[in-house]
Amino acid sequence: MSIGNSPEDERPFEDDREQALSVGRALKQARIDAGLTVDDISNATRVRIAIVHAIEADDFAPCGGDVYARGHIRTLAKAVHLDPAPLLAQYDADHGGRPAPTPAAPLFEAERIRPERRGPNWTAAMVAAIVAVVGFVGFTAFKGGDDSGAKNQVAEGSTPSVSKSASPTPKNNKPATPKSDPSDSAIAAAPQDKVTVQVSAADGRSWISAKDHNGRLLFDGLLKQGESKTFQDSDKINLVLGDAGAIQLYVNGKKIEDDFKPGAVERLTYTKGDPQVG
Numbered sequence: 001m002s003i004g005n006s007p008e009d010e011r012p013f014e015d016d017r018e019q020a021l022s023v024g025r026a027l028k029q030a031r032i033d034a035g036l037t038v039d040d041i042s043n044a045t046r047v048r049i050a051i052v053h054a055i056e057a058d059d060f061a062p063c064g065g066d067v068y069a070r071g072h073i074r075t076l077a078k079a080v081h082l083d084p085a086p087l088l089a090q091y092d093a094d095h096g097g098r099p100a101p102t103p104a105a106p107l108f109e110a111e112r113i114r115p116e117r118r119g120p121n122w123t124a125a126m127v128a129a130i131v132a133v134v135g136f137v138g139f140t141a142f143k144g145g146d147d148s149g150a151k152n153q154v155a156e157g158s159t160p161s162v163s164k165s166a167s168p169t170p171k172n173n174k175p176a177t178p179k180s181d182p183s184d185s186a187i188a189a190a191p192q193d194k195v196t197v198q199v200s201a202a203d204g205r206s207w208i209s210a211k212d213h214n215g216r217l218l219f220d221g222l223l224k225q226g227e228s229k230t231f232q233d234s235d236k237i238n239l240v241l242g243d244a245g246a247i248q249l250y251v252n253g254k255k256i257e258d259d260f261k262p263g264a265v266e267r268l269t270y271t272k273g274d275p276q277v278g
Contacts, residue, residue, distance in 0.1 A: 023073060023087050023094070024058035030080035031056075045075045046264055052076065066095060067209045067220055071242045074207065075265045195272045197237045198250040200228035204262075207242030223247075239268040251275055 021029060031041055038056075042049045054062045055072060063069035070088055077084035199208055201223040210218040213235035223229060225246070231237050241247050245262030248255070251270045260266055 022058050023091050024056045026082070026087060027073070027076050027080060028056035030077075030082050034080050036080065041076065041079055045079050047072055047075060060091075060095075067217075067240060069095075071207065071209075071240055071265045074242055075263060078263050191232075193272070194232050194234055195237055195270055195274070196230065196232045196252055197239065197270055198228060198230045199223065199239070199241075200248045200250075201225050201246055202248040204243065204246035206244070206246040208247070209240040211238040212236075213238075236269055236271045239266075239270070241266040241268070 031038075038049055038052050041047070041052055051062050051072060054060070055069075055076065060066075060069040063072055070091065073087050073091055074084040077087055197210070199210070203225070205222060205224045207222050208229070209220045210229070210231045212218055212231075212233040215238075218231050218237075219229055241260070242265060243262065244260035244264045244266035247260065249258075249268075250256070251274050252272070254275050256275060
């Protein structure tokens with residue numbers, strides 16, 4: 001058993017309880033009160049043991065930045081049944097406030113002005129074919145009315161033979177409608193020379209962060225249930241999901257079927273070739 005891994009050995013003195021708890025001490029005290037060890041928290045949240053120890057000591061440098069530190073605080077707070085909002089507010093106050101997200105409007109404007117791919121106009125083709133058939137039938141009927149030989153046959157009581165040209169059977173009157181697989185259409189809509197990632201909060205709200213291949217922050221904020229964001233880059237998109245179990249991902253037009261656990265923090269990177277098959 002590792003040193004400090006038992007919750008009973010980590011209980012603070014009574015005078016420590018009376019002092020105002022920092023973010024790390026509050027998380028540590030809640031873990032001890034819940035009877036959980038650092039190993040238990042690491043296994044439940046998939047946050048490395050070293051990072052859990054550092055956060056409980058109010059050392060957030062190993063987290064790799066404010067964005068990741070906030071995600072770890074939220075995940076650890078849920079694991080020990082604490083409301084993460086006061087802890088995040090205290091962290092922001094201690095570290096100069098929450099970083100302002102970079103507006104993603106230019107990216108979405110570029111997506112809106114991209115011309116849509118159009119298929120063949122089958123409706124116009126069908127109308128033209130019907131008009132041609134009707135005109136041909138009318139011309140044939142008019143020509144048959146002027147044929148004196150046909151009139152004589154009717155007067156004499158003979159049964160006129162039916163001309164094959166009188167009732168033509170048009171060929172390829174209705175063009176076959178091409179069949180398309182919905183998933184293939186979704187893939188075709190995504191540009192082949194870029195990576196496109198759509199993030200949807202399908203099963204609840206989640207904090208997300210997105211960066212391009214240069215490390216530029218595209219978005220950092222809370223995605224409410226039912227909302228979605230689309231990110232695009234020429235090389236790759238780096239994602240951090242605060243609650244991956246609430247998120248549904250589409251990468252380059254394909255749905256990602258990974259079974260993310262509720263409350264789990266996921267760090268993901270997608271490129272133009274993703275998702276890989278096999």
